[in-house]
Amino acid sequence: ILEETKMIIPVGLWVAEEALRVCKKWQEQLPGFRMSVNVSYEQIKDAAFQEFIAEVISRSGMDPATVTLELTESTIVSDWNFLNQQFDAFRKQGINIAMDDFGTGYSSLAYLKNLSCDTVKIDRAFVKEILDNEFDRRLVDYTVRLCHSVDIEACIEGVEREDEYEFLVKECKADVIQ
Numbered sequence: 001i002l003e004e005t006k007m008i009i010p011v012g013l014w015v016a017e018e019a020l021r022v023c024k025k026w027q028e029q030l031p032g033f034r035m036s037v038n039v040s041y042e043q044i045k046d047a048a049f050q051e052f053i054a055e056v057i058s059r060s061g062m063d064p065a066t067v068t069l070e071l072t073e074s075t076i077v078s079d080w081n082f083l084n085q086q087f088d089a090f091r092k093q094g095i096n097i098a099m100d101d102f103g104t105g106y107s108s109l110a111y112l113k114n115l116s117c118d119t120v121k122i123d124r125a126f127v128k129e130i131l132d133n134e135f136d137r138r139l140v141d142y143t144v145r146l147c148h149s150v151d152i153e154a155c156i157e158g159v160e161r162e163d164e165y166e167f168l169v170k171e172c173k174a175d176v177i178q
Contacts (some may be wrong), residue, residue, distance in 0.1 A: 003042050012043045017056050020067065024060040036068040038100060041077055044086050054093055064094030070121065072100050080114040087116055098155070103143070112146070120147050121178070124158025131163060141172045148173070 002008040016037050023035035043049050057064050069090060077083055087097045098119035099111055103126055112120065122143055130136045144154040155176035156168050168174045 003040055006042065008040050008042050009046050009049075012039060013049070013052055016053060020053075020056050020060055020062060023066065024062050027062070027066065032066065034066045034068065036070050036098065038070045038072050040072050041083070044071070044083060050086060050089055053090070053095070057093070057095075065096070067094075068096040068098050068119065070098040070100040071115070071117070077111070077114075084114075084116040091118075101157070103139075112152075117152060119153040119155050119176070121155040121157050122174075127156060127158050127164060127168070131167060137167075137171075140168070140174075144172045144174055 002011055016039070019035055019037045023033060026035075027033045039049075053067075053069075057067065071083075090097060096119065097117045098121055099115055099117045100121050101123045102111070102120045103123050120143070122140060126136050126140050126143075128136075130140060140156065144156075147154040153175040154172075155178055156172075156174045157178045159165050159168060159177045165177055168177060
Protein backbone atom coordinates (compact mmCIF):
# COMPACT_ATOMS: atom_id res chain seq x y z
CA ILE A 1 0.00 0.00 0.00
CA LEU A 2 2.88 2.36 0.80
CA GLU A 3 4.32 1.86 -2.67
CA GLU A 4 0.97 2.07 -4.44
CA THR A 5 0.14 5.37 -2.73
CA LYS A 6 3.73 6.68 -3.01
CA MET A 7 3.76 7.07 0.78
CA ILE A 8 6.84 4.84 0.67
CA ILE A 9 8.82 8.00 -0.12
CA PRO A 10 8.27 9.89 3.18
CA VAL A 11 8.04 6.71 5.25
CA GLY A 12 11.19 5.36 3.61
CA LEU A 13 13.07 8.57 4.38
CA TRP A 14 12.08 8.33 8.03
CA VAL A 15 13.03 4.62 8.20
CA ALA A 16 16.40 5.24 6.56
CA GLU A 17 17.21 8.17 8.83
CA GLU A 18 16.22 6.24 11.97
CA ALA A 19 18.13 3.14 10.89
CA LEU A 20 21.30 5.12 10.23
CA ARG A 21 20.90 7.07 13.48
CA VAL A 22 20.64 3.80 15.42
CA CYS A 23 23.53 2.31 13.46
CA LYS A 24 25.81 5.21 14.38
CA LYS A 25 24.79 4.88 18.03
CA TRP A 26 25.49 1.14 18.04
CA GLN A 27 28.82 1.69 16.31
CA GLU A 28 29.95 3.60 19.40
CA GLN A 29 29.67 0.33 21.34
CA LEU A 30 30.38 -2.08 18.47
CA PRO A 31 32.91 -0.54 16.05
CA GLY A 32 32.36 -1.79 12.53
CA PHE A 33 28.67 -2.55 13.14
CA ARG A 34 26.85 -2.57 9.80
CA MET A 35 23.28 -1.63 8.96
CA SER A 36 21.20 -2.74 6.00
CA VAL A 37 18.19 -0.68 4.99
CA ASN A 38 15.49 -2.02 2.69
CA VAL A 39 14.59 0.36 -0.11
CA SER A 40 12.04 0.03 -2.86
CA TYR A 41 12.38 0.85 -6.52
CA GLU A 42 9.96 3.73 -5.91
CA GLN A 43 12.42 5.25 -3.43
CA ILE A 44 15.35 4.82 -5.80
CA LYS A 45 13.35 6.59 -8.52
CA ASP A 46 12.87 9.60 -6.20
CA ALA A 47 15.48 12.17 -7.22
CA ALA A 48 15.95 13.43 -3.66
CA PHE A 49 16.58 10.01 -2.09
CA GLN A 50 20.25 9.71 -3.00
CA GLU A 51 21.06 13.19 -1.74
CA PHE A 52 19.08 12.52 1.45
CA ILE A 53 21.06 9.34 2.22
CA ALA A 54 24.36 11.14 1.57
CA GLU A 55 23.31 13.98 3.86
CA VAL A 56 22.24 11.65 6.70
CA ILE A 57 25.51 9.72 6.49
CA SER A 58 27.55 12.91 6.38
CA ARG A 59 25.66 14.50 9.29
CA SER A 60 26.10 11.40 11.44
CA GLY A 61 29.79 10.98 10.65
CA MET A 62 29.22 7.33 9.72
CA ASP A 63 31.50 5.36 7.46
CA PRO A 64 29.34 4.79 4.36
CA ALA A 65 30.97 1.37 3.93
CA THR A 66 28.96 0.23 6.97
CA VAL A 67 25.68 0.90 5.12
CA THR A 68 23.99 -1.46 2.69
CA LEU A 69 20.89 -0.57 0.73
CA GLU A 70 18.80 -3.66 -0.04
CA LEU A 71 16.49 -3.43 -3.03
CA THR A 72 13.19 -5.08 -2.18
CA GLU A 73 11.53 -6.98 -4.96
CA SER A 74 7.95 -5.85 -4.71
CA THR A 75 7.74 -4.40 -8.21
CA ILE A 76 9.06 -4.97 -11.70
CA VAL A 77 11.99 -2.75 -12.61
CA SER A 78 11.20 -0.82 -15.77
CA ASP A 79 14.56 0.88 -16.35
CA TRP A 80 17.66 -1.17 -15.52
CA ASN A 81 20.06 1.49 -16.79
CA PHE A 82 18.59 4.15 -14.52
CA LEU A 83 18.60 1.81 -11.52
CA ASN A 84 22.23 0.84 -12.10
CA GLN A 85 23.23 4.50 -12.51
CA GLN A 86 21.61 5.23 -9.16
CA PHE A 87 23.36 2.28 -7.55
CA ASP A 88 26.69 3.31 -9.05
CA ALA A 89 26.23 6.76 -7.52
CA PHE A 90 25.58 5.17 -4.11
CA ARG A 91 28.69 3.02 -4.57
CA LYS A 92 30.76 6.12 -5.29
CA GLN A 93 29.69 7.29 -1.83
CA GLY A 94 30.97 3.98 -0.44
CA ILE A 95 27.53 2.44 0.14
CA ASN A 96 26.97 -1.24 -0.65
CA ILE A 97 24.03 -2.55 -2.68
CA ALA A 98 22.19 -5.83 -2.11
CA MET A 99 19.38 -7.63 -3.89
CA ASP A 100 16.95 -8.82 -1.22
CA ASP A 101 14.86 -12.02 -1.27
CA PHE A 102 16.53 -13.46 -4.37
CA GLY A 103 14.56 -16.27 -5.95
CA THR A 104 11.09 -15.13 -4.91
CA GLY A 105 8.60 -12.72 -6.41
CA TYR A 106 10.11 -10.57 -9.13
CA SER A 107 13.76 -11.06 -8.11
CA SER A 108 14.73 -13.64 -10.65
CA LEU A 109 17.70 -14.44 -12.84
CA ALA A 110 16.82 -11.32 -14.84
CA TYR A 111 17.64 -9.27 -11.74
CA LEU A 112 20.92 -11.08 -11.34
CA LYS A 113 21.74 -10.48 -14.99
CA ASN A 114 20.70 -6.83 -15.12
CA LEU A 115 21.23 -5.45 -11.63
CA SER A 116 24.64 -4.22 -10.60
CA CYS A 117 24.82 -5.27 -6.95
CA ASP A 118 27.43 -6.28 -4.40
CA THR A 119 25.39 -8.92 -2.56
CA VAL A 120 22.58 -11.30 -3.41
CA LYS A 121 20.44 -12.35 -0.48
CA ILE A 122 19.00 -15.82 -1.10
CA ASP A 123 15.54 -16.07 0.40
CA ARG A 124 14.66 -18.23 3.41
CA ALA A 125 12.22 -20.20 1.26
CA PHE A 126 15.19 -22.16 -0.08
CA VAL A 127 16.70 -22.81 3.36
CA LYS A 128 13.72 -24.10 5.33
CA GLU A 129 14.12 -27.66 4.04
CA ILE A 130 17.66 -27.53 2.72
CA LEU A 131 18.88 -30.51 4.71
CA ASP A 132 15.93 -32.66 3.61
CA ASN A 133 15.48 -31.52 0.05
CA GLU A 134 18.05 -32.27 -2.65
CA PHE A 135 16.57 -29.67 -5.00
CA ASP A 136 16.95 -26.88 -2.43
CA ARG A 137 20.52 -27.98 -1.64
CA ARG A 138 21.52 -27.89 -5.28
CA LEU A 139 19.67 -24.67 -6.01
CA VAL A 140 21.35 -22.80 -3.16
CA ASP A 141 24.75 -24.31 -3.93
CA TYR A 142 24.57 -23.42 -7.62
CA THR A 143 23.20 -19.94 -6.90
CA VAL A 144 26.11 -19.24 -4.55
CA ARG A 145 28.55 -20.53 -7.17
CA LEU A 146 26.93 -18.37 -9.85
CA CYS A 147 27.18 -15.31 -7.62
CA HIS A 148 30.83 -16.00 -6.86
CA SER A 149 31.60 -16.50 -10.55
CA VAL A 150 30.54 -12.90 -11.22
CA ASP A 151 32.11 -11.45 -8.05
CA ILE A 152 28.89 -11.06 -6.09
CA GLU A 153 28.72 -11.91 -2.40
CA ALA A 154 26.09 -14.51 -1.43
CA CYS A 155 24.08 -14.02 1.76
CA ILE A 156 21.68 -16.71 2.94
CA GLU A 157 18.61 -15.41 4.79
CA GLY A 158 16.63 -17.12 7.51
CA VAL A 159 19.16 -19.60 8.84
CA GLU A 160 17.78 -20.75 12.18
CA ARG A 161 19.59 -23.98 13.00
CA GLU A 162 23.23 -24.82 13.51
CA ASP A 163 23.12 -27.76 11.09
CA GLU A 164 21.75 -25.46 8.37
CA TYR A 165 24.50 -22.97 9.16
CA GLU A 166 27.22 -25.63 8.96
CA PHE A 167 25.95 -26.92 5.63
CA LEU A 168 25.61 -23.46 4.08
CA VAL A 169 29.07 -22.33 5.17
CA LYS A 170 31.01 -25.54 4.57
CA GLU A 171 29.22 -27.05 1.58
CA CYS A 172 27.73 -24.05 -0.19
CA LYS A 173 30.48 -21.58 0.73
CA ALA A 174 28.00 -18.82 1.58
CA ASP A 175 29.74 -15.54 2.39
CA VAL A 176 27.21 -14.26 4.90
CA ILE A 177 24.56 -16.00 6.99
CA GLN A 178 21.57 -14.08 8.27
